Amino acid sequence: MRREKTTMPLAIVVRALRIWSGLFLLAFVTSHLTNLSLGLVSIEAMDRARPYLSGVWTGQVIGTVLLASLVCHFLLGLWAIYVRPTLRTNTQDIVQLMTGVLVMPLLATHAIGISMAANAGLEFGYVGTIRLFWLGAPTIGLLQVIMLSVVWVHGCAGLFTWLRSKESASRLLHWLYLLAVIIPVVALLGYAEAGREMLAAGHNGAVIAQSPAIPENVVVPFAQIKQITNIVIIGSLILAALTFAARLVRLTLQTTQDVFLVRDGGPQMTSSSALSILDGFELNDELHANLCTGRGRCGTCAVRIIKSEFPLPSPSELELRTLYRIGAPSGARLACQVKPDGGRVEVLAVYPADYTFEDARPLDEPSASEAPA
Template identity: 35%
Template sequence: MPGRHTHLLGRLRLATGLFLFFYVLTHNLNHALGLVSLAAMDAGRIPFLAFWRFPPIEILFLLSIVTHFALGMRALYNRHSLRMPFWEGAQLILGLSIPPLLTLHFLGTAVAHWVFGLDDAYEETVLALASSGILVAVQTTAVLVTWIHGCIGIGFWLRLKPWYPKARIALFTAALLIPVLSLLGFAQAAREVLTLAKQPGWFHDMAVRRHLPGREAVEQLYLWLDFALVGYAVIVLGVLVGRYLRDWLIRHRAVRVAYPDGKVVNIQPGSTILEASRIGNIPHASVCGGRGRCSTCRVRILAGDATLPPPSVEELRVLARVGAAPGTRLACQARPQGYVKVVPLLPPGATSRQAQAQADFHSGKEREIAVLFADIRGFTQFSEQRLPYDVVFLLNRYFRAMGEAVIASGGHLDKFIGDGVMALFGVDGKPGNPATQALDAARRMSLNLAEMNASFGEELQAPLRIGIGIHYGPAIVGEMGFGTIHTLTAVGDTVNTASRLETATKELNCQLVVSETLVQAAEIPSEIGKMHEIELRGRSATLHVYAIKNAATLEL
């Protein structure tokens, strides 16, 4: 299967990249020993060479270089657009810069060792580099480029791990310190070597001891350098020209990808929907960079599903992990062969947390939920008698108390509206009775408000009072918003009814009003409060509700 084949090659590219990054890491740590002394660098080189020049490891290392480079060229050729996010572009450009920067160093150390018997210790390598300002600049650039390229790749890999957010600061600190220490270690070693080189006879003794190659060998190495750089340029240019010829040959077979705003993007067959978004400058989330490891780029197919090849096993696994509804595809894996209309399901700024945990209800789904509204009574009059700072401070304390009550009960804090609170229960489909959770949240709100009134004491002319309304029923749940501002919320008659029940607490002179539907769903005795039959604006039929004087007295 093509999808499985691509997935395996992606895993191979990651594995070889990690192996090569481990080499760069150990090499930089060896350089950092130069802060101690040149002798410490050479002492650290003993275990370094024992591992990396162990024949099976050395063969694996060379195969990794060739394989990683070949897969990188394949990925560059397979791209149907060179439009990409900044960090992907940076990784690509840095990766293309590595071979020209490191070829001379590789020839002068490893190849010279294999071919001419050079004992490539640090003293002659540091001396050769330190004697030329150009070589110092090239080597410094090479250290930074290889390190940053590897760190970006590892960042794309790790950002989907659940533990990554907690470890990010520590990893970033290490990523910053290691190359700095490496360059400082090299600089210190260079000072020491240049001092040694001024001693009479030191260079001659070192040349004999390390078997430095003669002029002819050096000229041979530079000839190989020329061949290597020309060959590399031919390969890269060949890939770019090949991409252009491929695109030119199939341009007449353009495929149209349509978006909800009416924009249509023309792509070539074989391009992904994510590439279509990038070609059309349409913001599209992709935490993993289009590698099929996350779900943030997923789209709903509105039309043209038949033009898409079936999803691979790996794509199905990712979609199953987030509970994707039928008709959902990963934009980075879906390659339409004909007209297709799509709608991205997550906002362009979706995070790795959303990639790990976003279930499909975020894109819109009807669920049976409990909706709670709470509002401070007489707050407008209260705020007119206070300084703005006092009002903000009090509101923040109130929102914290109410929010903690909702979270502790297993609810989702939807929004704060002025001095009001809206909370949802049961939106995530997790175990638990949403109706019972909502009642428990009302009880906790009442208790938290009582504690807050007690803590403010005489600062309040009168204790704060709240009205709470709760209803249970069907509602449409999903992420809604515009641009970068999207929130998980609910809409429908259930939400409107809950809001009006909160208003009804004024008329019924109580703290909490709940619908009979909620009481039945919570499976608790109907004696929790006094029953009323009320009329609500916008509803033709009356509604049976229960009025509870003090929500803190609820027994659940």
């Protein structure tokens, strides 16, 4: 398929922003988890590694980029929810969607508190932090653990969806799945061991005496931190609720036509002009390859259009790029990107429903199940 050179459309910029802000946030969480895992050695080891791991995020520039990434990722996530034609999707997608709504309120507590305290001149060492989380305010400690877990699950779900759509990354996936489990488990063990060390030391008073107090010349605006954090948490939850409400209103008000889909000469499926061809298959519980779950990145949902009662909408730049990249045959479209205006549409699937890049084969080569005996 030929692709004309055009300017980069908004959809591609938005997609890139969402991916890169997400990767930045995932790097933030990974460095914190790695730092926590050193608790298996000692709290002192955690503190020695802190400037190179969690400490790097408290600088003014990187802290600002972090907050900007958080806001950007959250708002783009809400936008993605608003424009989604359907919430019928696989479990991983639902987990990513729901945890995405919680990332902002959960991460805000940590990010705002740490950056405002750092701006005021207070350095949070692990001795003070672990003491606070295990002896002073265990509820806050528990919240931090929940926060890191939710953000980690969201980040990994997003990362895997992104990497699964990339042929070059498919061989790395097994290792990354393993790391996705090992990193948080070791971090939790490190956190627990640091807590055990703190409790033992706390009981004999040693650590309490050693813990650095807030220097006299440092004024930490705790009340202001609490106020701003509460505003961000409540505001982001209200924004998320409004997004779902606005989506509901949009879907209720839109007028739709019936669409009748036939794939590979099979039975006719009834869908709607509000849905993409891929959504139509899912609505009818018909499996169809979709490694990036409808984001237009992987190309595995490609179909050859055999017949369409009405002309189909022209492909977007995003769709053209993906079709071009996978070397799609002429007349192919991405099932996740095409929304027929109505009538009967007959297509042929380009890839088998269970296709993965690990069993990659040229587009026209039949799968094992299709090959003649």
